[in-house]
Amino acid sequence: MSEATGNVKVFAPPAELEKPALVANKHDIGWISDTIAGVAEGQTPKWWWIAFGISVTMMTICFSLILYLMSIGPGVWGLNHPVMWGWAIINFVWWIGIGHAGTLISAILFLLRQKWRTGVNRAAEAMTIFAVMCAGIYPLIHIGRIWLGWWLFPIPNANGIWPQFRSPLMWDVFAVSTYFIVSLLFWYVGLVPDLAVMRDRAKTKVRKFCYGLFALGWTGSNRHWSNYEKAYLILAGLSTPLVLSVHSIVSLDFAVSQLPGWHTTIFPPYFVAGAVFSGFGMVLTLLIPVRRLCGLEDLITKRHIDLMCKVTLATGSIVGYAYLMELFIAIVYSGSIYEAFAFKNRMFGPYAWGYWIMMTCNVIVPQFFWMKKVRSNLMFVWILSIFVNIGMWFERFVIVVISLHRDFLPANWGYFEPTWVDILQFLGTFGLFFTMFLLFLRFLPIIAIAEVKAITPQADPHHPLGGAKTGGHY
Amino acid sequence: MSDTVKTYGIIAEFDKPAHIISAAEKVRDAGFRRWDVFTPYAVHGMDKAMGVKNSQVGWFSFIGGVAGYTSGMLMIWWMNAVDYPIPIGGKPMFSPFGAFPPSYELTILFGAFGAIFGMFFMNRLPRLNHPLLKHRRFEKASHDKFYLVIETSDPKFAETEIRAMLESQGSKHIEMVED
Numbered sequence: 331m332s333e334a335t336g337n338v339k340v341f342a343p344p345a346e347l348e349k350p351a352l353v354a355n356k357h358d359i360g361w362i363s364d365t366i367a368g369v370a371e372g373q374t375p376k377w378w379w380i381a382f383g384i385s386v387t388m389m390t391i392c393f394s395l396i397l398y399l400m401s402i403g404p405g406v407w408g409l410n411h412p413v414m415w416g417w418a419i420i421n422f423v424w425w426i427g428i429g430h431a432g433t434l435i436s437a438i439l440f441l442l443r444q445k446w447r448t449g450v451n452r453a454a455e456a457m458t459i460f461a462v463m464c465a466g467i468y469p470l471i472h473i474g475r476i477w478l479g480w481w482l483f484p485i486p487n488a489n490g491i492w493p494q495f496r497s498p499l500m501w502d503v504f505a506v507s508t509y510f511i512v513s514l515l516f517w518y519v520g521l522v523p524d525l526a527v528m529r530d531r532a533k534t535k536v537r538k539f540c541y542g543l544f545a546l547g548w549t550g551s552n553r554h555w556s557n558y559e560k561a562y563l564i565l566a567g568l569s570t571p572l573v574l575s576v577h578s579i580v581s582l583d584f585a586v587s588q589l590p591g592w593h594t595t596i597f598p599p600y601f602v603a604g605a606v607f608s609g610f611g612m613v614l615t616l617l618i619p620v621r622r623l624c625g626l627e628d629l630i631t632k633r634h635i636d637l638m639c640k641v642t643l644a645t646g647s648i649v650g651y652a653y654l655m656e657l658f659i660a661i662v663y664s665g666s667i668y669e670a671f672a673f674k675n676r677m678f679g680p681y682a683w684g685y686w687i688m689m690t691c692n693v694i695v696p697q698f699f700w701m702k703k704v705r706s707n708l709m710f711v712w713i714l715s716i717f718v719n720i721g722m723w724f725e726r727f728v729i730v731v732i733s734l735h736r737d738f739l740p741a742n743w744g745y746f747e748p749t750w751v752d753i754l755q756f757l758g759t760f761g762l763f764f765t766m767f768l769l770f771l772r773f774l775p776i777i778a779i780a781e782v783k784a785i786t787p788q789a790d791p792h793h794p795l796g797g798a799k800t801g802g803h804y
Numbered sequence: 805m806s807d808t809v810k811t812y813g814i815i816a817e818f819d820k821p822a823h824i825i826s827a828a829e830k831v832r833d834a835g836f837r838r839w840d841v842f843t844p845y846a847v848h849g850m851d852k853a854m855g856v857k858n859s860q861v862g863w864f865s866f867i868g869g870v871a872g873y874t875s876g877m878l879m880i881w882w883m884n885a886v887d888y889p890i891p892i893g894g895k896p897m898f899s900p901f902g903a904f905p906p907s908y909e910l911t912i913l914f915g916a917f918g919a920i921f922g923m924f925f926m927n928r929l930p931r932l933n934h935p936l937l938k939h940r941r942f943e944k945a946s947h948d949k950f951y952l953v954i955e956t957s958d959p960k961f962a963e964t965e966i967r968a969m970l971e972s973q974g975s976k977h978i979e980m981v982e983d
Contacts, residue, residue, distance in 0.1 A: 492883035561923035797820025
């Protein structure tokens, strides 16, 4: 195939080398803004109201139970000796981990020049922010006296004492708050040009004012784009070590202690891989229905889903490898009877069911993604992604509860059971998460409009579709 | 009062990125100084076509990062070793290793602040009242059109020559913009 453009013939690459387009059906760049902005304009669909109603109800349950916890104390949870760290820390680590896929997509894939990230990065970053919000609740409420939560930060107080910086829990405060702030700013900087799109399309005064205010007067000036692209690159460069450090530091909460099952150097990379794995699970769980409900099949194509399945497979395999290596280190290599016992107890002890749920969901389930047939069957991918989410929750359950319930002295052993407050509060955080996510779907462009435009051939000044006559050589 | 309206500049609309790139090269080579290109996305190669130098935003970020790391280390040393020493398990009152993780996070935090606020500062944003934002065609600048604007304050500004030059580059709409 060739297209005659002027006096030079530009040959298209052979068909077998062509990858499926990231914006299907050769839409022009105007269509991209119309479609993406259209999701946040027009009438609110019925499904949105139903989903929003359910989410707000669940969120209310979560906050009511926080109030209940504040009035009675953390005893309303199933915590008791020897398991003094239960669902609160499990849910915290799980939600934080979910967030990691958003930063991986927005920062690491940006540095790796993966163009497909533009189709999913906005929604994934939003997911990061909302997941970190859900996670942030738990460290705050698990301290019991929530009104003293500010003691976690180095703010002068009446006691004249400062936080103790040799504790990994203190490092966690810095890691998680930095993660939240930087993710939020990164997301906002990405949103500014798209808020300008919303402003320019707005029909009512109120919309024009609100979008205009947050668009900060963005005009699309190339002198601005030049600084903007540089800042975006730097932010991606900063977010990459940030995302790797956050879950590493979360893992140090465990690894720096002396408890068998926690005291291990494999934790940082193993936690980071697990976090990205669970995060991609959640991105798939969210975006497969969203692309259908919002009519975005040409922007979040099957190729996007296919590539995300591959990342899930890769990180899931790292996690599986880490599980096996962990067993080898503890049982064969360490020579410590306590370490060996902790792991045998995981496999065959009273919580063996939790361990085997984890192994099935995290080691076996992602291996289905080797098959192209599976990766292109969206219903099946969606079901597998839910198993990934469940499996990663159980990973944290295994690490936290199974390690704590039987430590060195048999006289200290016990069995942990969650209470109804544990369970409903955790389900309630989904209410918070989905309330935020639905508001995001309704009011903001859920795909990065300017970035998707930039990766189409129509936008490339050196491509015949972008008006190039001679092939170009800039 | 006189009814002469002050003009901000001349605006030319283009349909394709390749056309605006070649127009930008022409304007650059003609030696204009107060002019700009407005596009719905960052067009690759436009910086070179306009003669825009490498962005200086990196310096803001670098200074932020250095400040973050230094303030983290100093804060932890002062709080835990000087102002209120707490002996914990025989560990030293201050050790750069224990102080590293929070300082590392502060490096990233302040570096990110530097990049973001530096970018907005370099762009002189937020600025909510730009003459172009009042122009009726300009709302397509965030949609699918490409605009080249030369300000009347440019020392080389001459309306008829500019019109002829931009028309020869394939612009179909050239108008004056009120200030």
